[in-house]
Amino acid sequence: xxxxxxxxxxxxxxxxxxxxxxxxxxxxxxxxxxxxxxxxxxxxxxxxxxxxxxxxxxxxxxxxxxxxxxxxxxxxxxxxxxxxxxxxxxxxxxxxxxxxxxxxxxxxxxxxxxxxxxxxxxxxxxxxxxxxxxxxxxxxxxxxxxxxxxxxxxxxxxx
Amino acid sequence: xxxxxxxxxxxxxxxxxxxxxxxxxxxxxxxxxxxxxxxxxxxxxxxxxxxxxxxxxxxxxxxxxxxxxxxxxxxxxxxxxxxxxxxxxxxxxxxxxxxxxxxxxxxxxxxxxxxxxxxxxxxxxxxxxxxxxxxxxxxxxxxxxxxxxxxxxxxxxxxxxxxxxx
Numbered sequence: 001x002x003x004x005x006x007x008x009x010x011x012x013x014x015x016x017x018x019x020x021x022x023x024x025x026x027x028x029x030x031x032x033x034x035x036x037x038x039x040x041x042x043x044x045x046x047x048x049x050x051x052x053x054x055x056x057x058x059x060x061x062x063x064x065x066x067x068x069x070x071x072x073x074x075x076x077x078x079x080x081x082x083x084x085x086x087x088x089x090x091x092x093x094x095x096x097x098x099x100x101x102x103x104x105x106x107x108x109x110x111x112x113x114x115x116x117x118x119x120x121x122x123x124x125x126x127x128x129x130x131x132x133x134x135x136x137x138x139x140x141x142x143x144x145x146x147x148x149x150x151x152x153x154x155x156x157x158x159x
Numbered sequence: 160x161x162x163x164x165x166x167x168x169x170x171x172x173x174x175x176x177x178x179x180x181x182x183x184x185x186x187x188x189x190x191x192x193x194x195x196x197x198x199x200x201x202x203x204x205x206x207x208x209x210x211x212x213x214x215x216x217x218x219x220x221x222x223x224x225x226x227x228x229x230x231x232x233x234x235x236x237x238x239x240x241x242x243x244x245x246x247x248x249x250x251x252x253x254x255x256x257x258x259x260x261x262x263x264x265x266x267x268x269x270x271x272x273x274x275x276x277x278x279x280x281x282x283x284x285x286x287x288x289x290x291x292x293x294x295x296x297x298x299x300x301x302x303x304x305x306x307x308x309x310x311x312x313x314x315x316x317x318x319x320x321x322x323x324x325x
Contacts, residue, residue, distance in 0.1 A: 026189060
């Protein structure tokens with residue numbers, strides 16, 4: 001079989017509109033992506049309240065405590081007691097004390113007054129409130145002494 | 160002015176392919192790293208250091224509003240008390256709490272605007288109460304959503320009572 005020689009002239013496609021749109025898309029995705037919420041742990045299902053508003057001024061010194069349950073893929077709890085998540089690590093409430101002490105010493109070492117440090121507590125909606133109070137109490141123990149706390153919630157109210 | 164004749168100019172061909180390659184890579188990267196997160200807000204809690212009982216006297220010597228929350232065995236809100244008065248249970252109780260706080264705040268404003276800022280709320284939940292009710296109660300005490308979505312603030316100083324034993 002003989003192949004017919006194709007027309008060797010390159011068809012010129014106008015790329016400009018496509019590139020325009022692709023750049024628009026890139027910009028869109030870059031803006032939508034919020035890089036600063038990296039500390040949020042997906043395992044924590046936050047409670048909802050319509051009055052929870054992000055702070056008007058970005059807090060300079062804040063650290064996040066993720067307090068939630070170990071969940072499987074369907075969102076079912078794997079254990080009755082909640083854990084504190086630090087990346088891949090998970091600690092029970094009793095195990096977190098040295099971690100808090102470390103954090104407190106870190107802020108003292110870099111010369112930040114502990115009065116200016118906010119502890120942001122991202123706790124699961126189903127955690128027992130006594131445990132939250134225990135956690136706050138633990139953050140106030142001597143040697144740790146954090147003073148400012150914020151409780152996180154998602155803004156949307158229950159439909 | 161006379162414009163020069165441009166007939167002789169030749170179009171310069173730029174090779175777009177590498178750029179488009181890279182741009183598509185970037186596009187795919189941003190699409191893949193996209194995480195849909197609902198906007199998060201928070202409530203400030205004022206928990207000064209020191210013994211909770213000793214620190215409970217406010218500067219204006221006003222006693223804090225006491226919100227007592229009783230839980231049932233499953234950890235749901237059973238009864239809500241505002242300064243000792245029962246407001247029932249469920250979502251209705253939280254709405255009632257909101258209007259009770261508003262009434263109390265209006266009474267305070269009659270004395271002076273700064274009294275409202277000094278006023279504290281003390282939340283006293285049962286040990287096994289689910290945390291979501293705490294957030295809802297804090298929300299009910301801290302204000303309400305105005306008609307155009309702008310929140311009206313009631314009380315911003317919220318603290319916890321000493322923990323109850325399970």
